[in-house]
Structure formats: C-alpha cells, structure tokens
Amino acid sequence: MNDMGIAAPLAAAIRAKGYDSLTPVQEAVLAEGVAGRDALVSAQTGSGKTVAFGLAIAPEVLAGQDKLLYADQPLALIVAPTRELALQVKRELDWLYGAAGAQIASCVGGMDYRTEKRSLERGAHIVVGTPGRLRDHIERHSLDLSGIRAVVLDEADEMLDLGFAEDLEFILAAAPEERRTLMFSATVPKEIEKLAATFQRDALRIVAQGEQKQHGDIGYRAMSVAVRDREHAIFNTLRFYEAQTAIVFCKTRANVNHLFARMGNRGFQVVALSGELSQSERSHALQSLRDGRARVCIATDVAARGIDLPGLELVIHADLPSNSETLLHRSGRTGRAGKKGTSVLIVTPADFRKANRILQGAKVEAEWIKAPSAEEVQERDDMRLMEHATLTEAPGDETAMADALIGRFGAQNVAAAFVRLWREGRSAPEVLSDSLPPVAPAAPRVRGEFGPSVWFKISIGHTGRAEARWLLPKICDAGSIAKDSIGAIRVQQEVTYVQLAEAVASRFRDMTELDKDLMMERLAGEPTLERPERPAYGERPERAPRTERAPRPERAERPAYSPKPSRFVDEDSPAAPPRPERKPYAPRDDAAPRKPYAKREDGDRKPYAPREEGAKRPYTPRPDGERKPWAPREDGPKKPYAPRARAEDGERKPYVKREEGTERKPRWGAGDKTAAPRAAAYKSHGGADKPARAAGYKSHSADGEAPAKRTYAPKGDEARPYVKREGAPKAAGFKSHGAEGKKPYAPRTAKPAAPKTDARDTTKRFVPPKPKR
Structure with missing residues (x-):
C-alpha cells in the first residue's frame, strides 16, 4: 500500500487491519491540494467514508506528531445523525488512531450523561456525537469547542431530513471560524449544496469513483x-x-x-x-x-x-x-x-x-x-442439503457411531432422519397465490379503446348504493391486478358490469366472491346496456298528459273552520268570551294624498305625563343658590345605623384644647335618663361633706381637705425643674420621711418589669357585672 503521505501511526494501523490498498474515496481526500481546505465529498455507501475522513483530519489532529499528549480541549468534532452510526464511527477511529494514543469520546443520546462528562474531563482529542446530545453538553459547559480545528458532518442529508438544521447551526457557531469543515454524504441533493455554501468556505467538490453507477455490487x-x-x-x-x-x-x-x-x-x-x-x-x-x-x-x-x-x-x-x-x-x-x-x-x-x-x-x-x-x-x-460441506468430509471420530447407526437402523433410515433434522430447524414455506409480475406498461391508447376484454357482472347496483370507487379496490385485491387492467364500470339499477383486460381475466373464476354477499360472475359476451334516449339539444321532452281532476271548491263553499275542543278544558267551565271581530284589511291607496311632514315647534310639544310608579327620576345637579334649606327631621323611623369608616391620620380633625371655665357639652340624651339615688355623705354623690380622711398622708391632709390640684400645663422642649410640694408632715423614724441623714433626692430609674406568669389569685371570687337598665 502506498502511504500517500499518511501519518506513520495511521499507516501502521491500516496495515495491521489487513488492508492492502485504499478505496477511491480515501485516495480522493488524500490527493494533492485537498489538505487544509473545506470539502464536500460524495461516495456510495460501503466505500470506506469513515476511514476516509479519519485520514483527512489527521493533519489537524496529529499536527506532525506520532504520539499525542494530554488535550485540554478537543481538536476534532464528528457529527452523525443516529446513535448507532456515531458509535460505529467511534469504533473505527479507535483502531485507526489507537497507535497514536488519541482519546475518542462519544456523546450520544440514551447514554449516561455523567459518564460522558467524565470522559470529556479526562481529555479527549476527538469527540463523536449526535447533534442533540452535543448541543446539550455545550449548553451545560461540559464541552468546550474553542480549540476545535476540524469538523466533520457525516451523512449530512440525513441530519437535515431528521430536523437537525438548528442544532447544527448552534454547534458550528460555538466552534472557531477558522476551522476546517468536511461534509460526507452518499447523495448530494440541493439542500446539501445550500448547507455547504452556508457552513463552508471555498469548498472543494469531490466526487468519488462509482457515484454515477450506484451500488454496482x-x-x-x-x-x-x-x-x-x-x-x-x-x-x-x-x-x-x-x-x-x-x-x-x-x-x-x-x-x-x-x-x-x-x-x-x-x-x-x-x-x-x-x-x-x-x-x-x-x-x-x-x-x-x-x-x-x-x-x-x-x-x-x-x-x-x-x-x-x-x-x-x-x-x-x-x-x-x-x-x-x-x-x-x-x-x-x-x-x-x-x-x-x-x-x-x-x-x-x-x-x-x-x-x-x-x-x-x-x-x-x-x-x-x-x-x-x-x-x-x-x-x-x-x-443446500445436498451441497452441504459436512457430507463431503471424511469420517473422523464419529465412524464407530455411524457404523452402529447404520447397522441398527439401516442407511436409508439414518439418511431420512438426517433430512428431517435438517428441515426441522427451518420454518415451512408458505403457499402463495398465482401472482405474476405486472404487465409491462403499454403504449398510450386513445380514450375509449380498451382492447380485448372480458365482461363480468357484480350482484349490486344503485339500489345497493354501489359506486365505482368502492368496487375498484375490491376487484384489484380479488385478482391481484392493477387498476389499469380494469376498463369500464357500468353501475345499473340492480347490477354492475365491469370490463377487464383479457390478459388478467384468467385470474377470476366463473363465480368469484369479492366480499361477503358480493359475487362477480363471468359473462359470455358483451352485456346490453339499456340507456334512455336523451333528447336533442334545445328540444324539450313531451310530458305525459295530466289526468282530469275535480274542480277545486271556491272559498265560500268551503266549510267554516271550527277548532277541536281541547281535552285539557273542563266542559262545565264557563266558555271564554268571543273574540271581537277584526277590522278587515284594506290596502292603502297609493294615489291618495298623504299628510305632509311638518317639524314640531317647542311650544307644540306633548304635555308632561306623570312618571310610572317605581321609575326613577333622572338626577339633575342644582345650583348652590337654589338648594333646599335645612329642616329638622320629624319624629319617625330613623335612618338605620351604618358604621363610619375609620379616618386616616391625614383626614382627622386637629385637636383643640378646651378653655378653662367653659362648660362641657352635655351628652346626648343625658336629660332623658333618670339617675339612680346615690349614697349620701359623699361630695361626688350630692352630699355636703365627705368623711374625714386619715391624717399623715400626703393626699389626705390633716384638716380633712384635699390639696388643690395643679392645672395641666404642657411641657416645652426643656424639662420642668422639680419643686417640692408642701403637704402633711411625714411620719418620723423613716429616712424618706424627715429622719436625720436623709438621702438627697435622685430620680428613680425604671425597674424592669417582672415577668408575667400564669399564676392567678384564686381567692377572689368572680362577680358578674350588673345588667344595664
């Protein structure tokens, strides 16, 4: 095999595989002037395209090295339409780049995503995958295409048929623009040429030998x-x-x-x-x-x-x-x-x-x-049984068993048993109907000329709602014929006549069952089709004379209409009053003069009519000067109470302090209430004097009179100085009541409140409140 510039590791792998020469498509991608350029390659299936693009991307992957080192980012990307094809490409590249130490990773649907991610993280030189899973890895940032040098689209036409055009655009947009793009396909339709013009730059069109003669083997x-x-x-x-x-x-x-x-x-x-x-x-x-x-x-x-x-x-x-x-x-x-x-x-x-x-x-x-x-x-x-290789081989260790079988059962029985065992492992052949190859298409015939034919009669017609489009497939299935072998189909009132070509008429018996209760019978000659004669154009057919009928009675001679009494009305109930006679309708004489139209003046308007009961009077706003003066409401039913909505802080009335000496406004309804008799001897209950208070207390003066209260004065910005108030002498012997060495005054600091407990005073007896009168 001539190496033709193939890298040493790849050439050694091809020789180890047993290949002595390259296929035409493999030689085409290694020709002079192809290296480094985009290419659109077409070759028949089975011509070695996988090894061809593996050799084509070798300069970008190996870069002149015989042994690859760890790769931070993938160097080549191969996209296949199906999972099986992607895995097959991976297997081919494994042995092709095995001597060079290349790591091949696959990204296909249906596989474990985490396993593929770990394979990419370990460092892959070539990535093979399907469009959907590759896009998934790119979007999850587990596949970085920034270092891609070559991209191969295998079976690009199939990827377009499967709807992967959008995914391909996304994948190629993530790869660098200066990459090399190769497209391989068995057929190159117009859609592939448009795709190549979009994704490739100055691409070579390589047609491998044998594309014009598809599948010669x-x-x-x-x-x-x-x-x-x-x-x-x-x-x-x-x-x-x-x-x-x-x-x-x-x-x-x-x-x-x-x-x-x-x-x-x-x-x-x-x-x-x-x-x-x-x-x-x-x-x-x-x-x-x-x-x-x-x-x-x-x-x-x-x-x-x-x-x-x-x-x-x-x-x-x-x-x-x-x-x-x-x-x-x-x-x-x-x-x-x-x-x-x-x-x-x-x-x-x-x-x-x-x-x-x-x-x-x-x-x-x-x-x-x-x-x-x-x-x-x-x-x-x-x-195949007679030509089986085991029958021609010389007997070996089984000679003794063969002699024993022949001696016991005879040679004919042993041979018959061998034939039965041979046929037992295979399914029995099926019996087919007499199906012949279709008749070669004849020359175009003039409409109306069908050629030699045979007529058949079908036991259904217009009364059975028969139609030609319904009968046609049944006839074709019954005789395994094409519809071109059927001529005229004439649907009559009770039966239908069918014309079949003489070449296929032998496939039908004299009486053939097309369907359940649907029979087709062979006729000896051409049937007589009776059709009613149509009149010539422009002539009207003569109608049959009408039979004489009795003259129709006049309206006056007809009996008067009398409604049938209802079965839901009691006969003893009084009869309904008779309807008043209607005024006979008289059409208006168009020639009679009509009343002329005159627009009504404001003074001629219709006088005011009182409004019906329950109708509301439309609201009309009244000027301020014409408002009705206020009048107190008379005693009567009061307006039902409706709670007033709480006003917001900004809508409340500002507080105004009441001056001293002014009397408070009496409460509403205070005079109507009858005060209960209060206890005497209390100043607040109408008594003259209140009982004497204990002396020695600040609030209980010695003379029995309460000290004058201070009037309230709001504090200003500055705190009011403390002034000691005069009062009753305090008890001696207490430091806070005048004893020697009393502690100077210091404002008391607030003590923290005692925590609340659930303990309650159970000694107090509950007294229900008195009911209001």
Missing part, C-alpha cells in the same frame, strides 16, 4: 405480490436466499412490532430495531447480529444510515421507501467492501407506479420477478 429484485400474500412473500424470500444476515425495512414502528411477532412465531432468529427502544436495547440487537445469535433484523429507517453489519447479504423492503435517496441508503447496508448483496422490493399492485418512479429516480434497474413459491423454496433447501 447490489442486485435489485422487485416482486409483484397480492396484498394478502405480502407477509408470506417476505417469509419465502428469507427462506429462499438463506442469507447469513438480513434486514427487513418497515415504514412505522407498529409494522416493525407486528412483523417481529409473526416471524418470531415461525422460528426465525429475529431482533427488532426502532426509535422507541432504549439505547441499550438497540445496542444489544446489533451485537446479536454481529455475534450470529440473530440472523434477521426488522428495523425502521433508523438503521438505514451508516450501519455496517458483517455478512449482511439481503435487504428486503417490506414497505417501499419514501424516496430514491432512502432506497439507496437502505440497500447500501449490503454489498459493502466489494461483497455482493441483494435488495428485494415487495410491491403490491397499488404500489406498482410508485416503485417504478423510485427506481428511476435512483437510476437503478430492477428485475421484476414473482415471489418464491413453496416448491421453489423447498427445492432450494434440498439443494
């Missing part, structure tokens, strides 16, 4: 089957080819689950692969195919991109792909690395045109064949 087969034989044709195809590994592609997850259950019941070693499975389940399914524990994989288009399975020889399209690109990617799972493969399309009559359109768009030619019958499958199975 793959043989395409198209099988025309009836709708009812679709699944049986898949089973017989798997048994007929007996591939080491096969993939059956379905359109939806529900179809995958249904076919997985049907094939499992028939003894196929099968696994399923779809987007609803977890990543561990999907990885386990692929590993089962690689280990040989399973031989058939039923998958959606999630497995159509980049997955490489060793020994994959057969691809079956149970549901037709949506476009030509998907067909190429599905079929590209086989025929890889120079090996041969087969791609089979299961086509029902309704999908015949769609299959031709997809094959033409993919620029491949398919051989139209019929599905393998049960006899063909059995014949191929017996051929």
Whole structure:
C-alpha cells in the first residue's frame, strides 16, 4: 500500500487491519491540494467514508506528531445523525488512531450523561456525537469547542431530513471560524449544496469513483405480490436466499412490532430495531447480529444510515421507501467492501407506479420477478442439503457411531432422519397465490379503446348504493391486478358490469366472491346496456298528459273552520268570551294624498305625563343658590345605623384644647335618663361633706381637705425643674420621711418589669357585672 503521505501511526494501523490498498474515496481526500481546505465529498455507501475522513483530519489532529499528549480541549468534532452510526464511527477511529494514543469520546443520546462528562474531563482529542446530545453538553459547559480545528458532518442529508438544521447551526457557531469543515454524504441533493455554501468556505467538490453507477455490487429484485400474500412473500424470500444476515425495512414502528411477532412465531432468529427502544436495547440487537445469535433484523429507517453489519447479504423492503435517496441508503447496508448483496422490493399492485418512479429516480434497474413459491423454496433447501460441506468430509471420530447407526437402523433410515433434522430447524414455506409480475406498461391508447376484454357482472347496483370507487379496490385485491387492467364500470339499477383486460381475466373464476354477499360472475359476451334516449339539444321532452281532476271548491263553499275542543278544558267551565271581530284589511291607496311632514315647534310639544310608579327620576345637579334649606327631621323611623369608616391620620380633625371655665357639652340624651339615688355623705354623690380622711398622708391632709390640684400645663422642649410640694408632715423614724441623714433626692430609674406568669389569685371570687337598665 502506498502511504500517500499518511501519518506513520495511521499507516501502521491500516496495515495491521489487513488492508492492502485504499478505496477511491480515501485516495480522493488524500490527493494533492485537498489538505487544509473545506470539502464536500460524495461516495456510495460501503466505500470506506469513515476511514476516509479519519485520514483527512489527521493533519489537524496529529499536527506532525506520532504520539499525542494530554488535550485540554478537543481538536476534532464528528457529527452523525443516529446513535448507532456515531458509535460505529467511534469504533473505527479507535483502531485507526489507537497507535497514536488519541482519546475518542462519544456523546450520544440514551447514554449516561455523567459518564460522558467524565470522559470529556479526562481529555479527549476527538469527540463523536449526535447533534442533540452535543448541543446539550455545550449548553451545560461540559464541552468546550474553542480549540476545535476540524469538523466533520457525516451523512449530512440525513441530519437535515431528521430536523437537525438548528442544532447544527448552534454547534458550528460555538466552534472557531477558522476551522476546517468536511461534509460526507452518499447523495448530494440541493439542500446539501445550500448547507455547504452556508457552513463552508471555498469548498472543494469531490466526487468519488462509482457515484454515477450506484451500488454496482447490489442486485435489485422487485416482486409483484397480492396484498394478502405480502407477509408470506417476505417469509419465502428469507427462506429462499438463506442469507447469513438480513434486514427487513418497515415504514412505522407498529409494522416493525407486528412483523417481529409473526416471524418470531415461525422460528426465525429475529431482533427488532426502532426509535422507541432504549439505547441499550438497540445496542444489544446489533451485537446479536454481529455475534450470529440473530440472523434477521426488522428495523425502521433508523438503521438505514451508516450501519455496517458483517455478512449482511439481503435487504428486503417490506414497505417501499419514501424516496430514491432512502432506497439507496437502505440497500447500501449490503454489498459493502466489494461483497455482493441483494435488495428485494415487495410491491403490491397499488404500489406498482410508485416503485417504478423510485427506481428511476435512483437510476437503478430492477428485475421484476414473482415471489418464491413453496416448491421453489423447498427445492432450494434440498439443494443446500445436498451441497452441504459436512457430507463431503471424511469420517473422523464419529465412524464407530455411524457404523452402529447404520447397522441398527439401516442407511436409508439414518439418511431420512438426517433430512428431517435438517428441515426441522427451518420454518415451512408458505403457499402463495398465482401472482405474476405486472404487465409491462403499454403504449398510450386513445380514450375509449380498451382492447380485448372480458365482461363480468357484480350482484349490486344503485339500489345497493354501489359506486365505482368502492368496487375498484375490491376487484384489484380479488385478482391481484392493477387498476389499469380494469376498463369500464357500468353501475345499473340492480347490477354492475365491469370490463377487464383479457390478459388478467384468467385470474377470476366463473363465480368469484369479492366480499361477503358480493359475487362477480363471468359473462359470455358483451352485456346490453339499456340507456334512455336523451333528447336533442334545445328540444324539450313531451310530458305525459295530466289526468282530469275535480274542480277545486271556491272559498265560500268551503266549510267554516271550527277548532277541536281541547281535552285539557273542563266542559262545565264557563266558555271564554268571543273574540271581537277584526277590522278587515284594506290596502292603502297609493294615489291618495298623504299628510305632509311638518317639524314640531317647542311650544307644540306633548304635555308632561306623570312618571310610572317605581321609575326613577333622572338626577339633575342644582345650583348652590337654589338648594333646599335645612329642616329638622320629624319624629319617625330613623335612618338605620351604618358604621363610619375609620379616618386616616391625614383626614382627622386637629385637636383643640378646651378653655378653662367653659362648660362641657352635655351628652346626648343625658336629660332623658333618670339617675339612680346615690349614697349620701359623699361630695361626688350630692352630699355636703365627705368623711374625714386619715391624717399623715400626703393626699389626705390633716384638716380633712384635699390639696388643690395643679392645672395641666404642657411641657416645652426643656424639662420642668422639680419643686417640692408642701403637704402633711411625714411620719418620723423613716429616712424618706424627715429622719436625720436623709438621702438627697435622685430620680428613680425604671425597674424592669417582672415577668408575667400564669399564676392567678384564686381567692377572689368572680362577680358578674350588673345588667344595664
């Protein structure tokens, strides 16, 4: 192998893998003038694109070194559309860069985020991942792309189909602008060219050898089957080819689950692969195919991109792909690395045109064949038995057992037992209906010319609400024919006549059951269709003469209307008064003069009419001078009490001190109350004198008269000086009452309040308050 400037560690890894030469796409990315430039590379699947971009980014990753050191930041980023493809790329780069000591980290959905974060923190030279998980790591600041030198977009067209355009823009915006961007794809539609113009600068367009001739190592087969034989044709195809590994592609997850259950019941070693499975389940399914524990994989288009399975020889399209690109990617799972493969399309009559359109768009030619019958499958199975390698090998240690078996049971019985054991491990072939390849499209015919045909009669017509669009699919399914083989459909009153091409009429018996209680009968010749003759344009058909009827009686001769008595009215109740006669309606004479309109003056207005009871008088504000004077309210029902809202601090009336000597305003209703007789001998209760008070107290003067009270005077800003008040002599013998060596006055400091306790005086008896009178 010519190194062509390949780094020494990578060249040694390729030789150790057993490759003697490079593929065309690998040689194209290593050509002169490609290094350091952006490129848009297209090559067929299975041509070694993964190793190709691994070699292409080597100058940016290795930078002339044979052994890589610890990397603070990743040097290269590879983005793949699916998890399986990203993990497969990681496995390929592991052995390619293993001798150089490169650390490869994967970031894919469905895996443990913490494990991926630790792998990035340990230092990764190359990061491989899916767009969604890569964006998640960037937003969480666990992936730093500031040191990226090269970015590879693998299967870029699939990423656009899956809706990752916004994620790609976010990822590439986080990478440096001076990076190198490479885009690899099996097909390059217009959307990919626009994407390349957006993300790349002066990109090279590299077309690897073999793109114009797509999948030269793959043989395409198209099988025309009836709708009812679709699944049986898949089973017989798997048994007929007996591939080491096969993939059956379905359109939806529900179809995958249904076919997985049907094939499992028939003894196929099968696994399923779809987007609803977890990543561990999907990885386990692929590993089962690689280990040989399973031989058939039923998958959606999630497995159509980049997955490489060793020994994959057969691809079956149970549901037709949506476009030509998907067909190429599905079929590209086989025929890889120079090996041969087969791609089979299961086509029902309704999908015949769609299959031709997809094959033409993919620029491949398919051989139209019929599905393998049960006899063909059995014949191929017996051929494999006769050509089995164990029959040609010389006897070894088992010679004694073989002689014992032949001596005891005979050679014929031993051979028959071997055949039964061979067939026991395989599902029995299915019996299919006589399904032929579709008729080649004929030349365009003039409308109305159908060619040789046979007429059939269906036992339903207008009375059974039959319609052509309802009968057409039933006829196609019953005979497994296309709608082009059906000519005229004439719905009559009781029956329907159908015209079928003579080439497909043999698929219907003389009496065929289309549905329950719906039979189709073959006619010997052309039916006579009776149609009513239509009149010529402009002529009116003659109507049948009307029968003579009795003259209609005049209104005066009709009996007068008398209402039927109601069953809810008592006959003994007095009858309702008769209705007054209405004034007969007389239309106004338009010729009679009408009263002329005259605008009414203010003085001619309608006089005032009293307002109805309960109606409110509209409010009209009155000027200040015309207000009604206040008058005291007469005795009567008072206005109900309504508590007044508490006024705010700013709305309260300011306090004004009452002058001395002025009498207080009597309380309301004080004169109406009758005061209870108070105890005499009390000054405050009407008595002349109050009892003598004990002498010797400051508040109880010796002469029995209370000292004069001080008048209240508000304090100013400065504190008023203390003046000792004259009073009764204090008791002697106390330091605070005049004893010698009395303590000079000092203002008492406030003592802290005693803590409150729950202890209560239980000796006091509760006295309820007296009721008010």
